[in-house]
Amino acid sequence: MMRADLELIHRWVPEGAHILDLACGDGILLEALARDKGVSGYGLEIDPEGITACIAKGVSVLEQNLDEGLVNFEDDTYDLVVMTQALQALRRPDRMLDEMLRVARECIITFPNFAYWRHRVHLGIRGYMPVSKSLPHAWYDTPNIHLSTFNDFEHLCREKGLRITDRAVGIGDHEGHWATRLWPNLFGEIAIFRVERRNRR
């Protein structure tokens, strides 16, 4: 069973696409996409256990630190770049967004929504840094150094002149609730964005 955000991405990726999956973890998405939709491509990962799991599955994985960019990939050589739950752990998420849309015209990004109501309760009422299913770390050992909200990300895309072609929220216990569709920044725990650049390079 795949994580909810991966299920959604699985639906969004077109048949036969050539893709990069940044921070691909144990390769479960690439494996399912190759099997179900004839998708090809590579996962990038730095976690040793994730890399070994990919190799055991037959998923092509490259040990590569995303903070070093995607310099080894040429412009417009992929159909799509996917990055799940890693944007917030990068040194410069804005530059990674540029890199992703350099090697492909389109990308799919998911990240924990810091403005999720439970996170607001933690910070706004109780006065503590939020800890939740999507943000399981304590403030002192978290890899998540650039937390943002649904609204923040939309703002960044607007500033960069990017088009958001689709967006969705992954929610813990409130799946399909009308409120998440109406107020995603409040009720969405995981933000899922599909973004493309407007012009050919």
Add this chain to the structure above:
Amino acid sequence: MPEYPDDSVGLVTPQTAHFDDPLALACGRTLPAYDLVYETYGTLNAERSNAVLICHALSGHHHAAGYHDADERKPGWWDAHIGPGKSIDTNRFFVVSLNNLGGCHGSTGPISLNPATGRQWGPDFPMLTVSDWVHSQARLADRLGIERFAAVIGGSLGGMQALQWSLTYPERVANAVIIAATPKLSAQNIAFNEVARQAIRSDPDFHDGWYAEHATAPRRGLKLARMVGHITYLSEDAMGTKFGRDLRSQDLNFGYDVEFQVESYLRYQGDTFSTAFDANTYLLMTKALDYFDPAAEHGGVLAEAVAPSRCPFLVVSFTSDWRFPPSRSRELANALTRAGKPVSYVNIDSPHGHDAFLLPEPRYQAVFAAFMGRVARELGLEEIA
């Protein structure tokens, strides 16, 4: 009966295959006939689909795993990775390991007799390239009834052979594992090789390569060559940890005898090697290294050179390897991704420099075993008891 560990292939016996078909070489010359000495571990299945070829490095040979006799002190050079339950699991795979042409461990090389003259080949032995080795290995595969290898695997110069196999015989390689290798030598790599060659060739006992006829051998030159080589196989950290500035005796003796432990170690390594290895073979092997450059025929574009390959690749480097550093493996992995080939690249954290590819290391073993496990699963290989 001697006792061997459960994960050892145990007692092994080298075999020799003789070939009478002349082999045309890249240098333009032809080898009229030749022998290849090899070992096998495990059992070839009925479909002949479980064979794995091991390609050796500069000073390697066919004895990759197990023991030749009860008195042998150390097992074969890759025993850490070949055996029952190991990364290259001999319960599943049939492993073929040979001594390359030009070698000095039983395959035809400079110390063999040249049938045309009745003398040793010596320096007259033709220059060899990685491609020549691959062609000769393919003939050995024919002889053994192996149409397609489940995997061709090698470290260092052996990795270059595995890469060449995937390009020359793409239909005969189901998977390729390329460890601590490079798609071509750097100027610095060639420079080190040249120092090694000059050390051998300037030894007064070299006699232009005809030393055997003078009943001698350029041992001092070969020793120096090995000492220089050995430095490039270890990392600075590994040397520092192993020897530091430790002295052999308490005090400095203000002379040129061995004072530091590292000197003692290098001299020992050089001495041992110089009595066990043939100088002409060493010269040939270093030239094969220097010549290797599959991209050269493609305007230097490696991504074009690898286009013919049809197999998944595993490319492995080690963080402290400065002979063929991680950047060289990454260069290969990048060329393969550019060509759209299935490839996984892993950079193993190890303090042991280039030699790390020979040693056991938990992450290295986990990655290697995961890849080979997937190979076995995809080919439907059963465990053969």
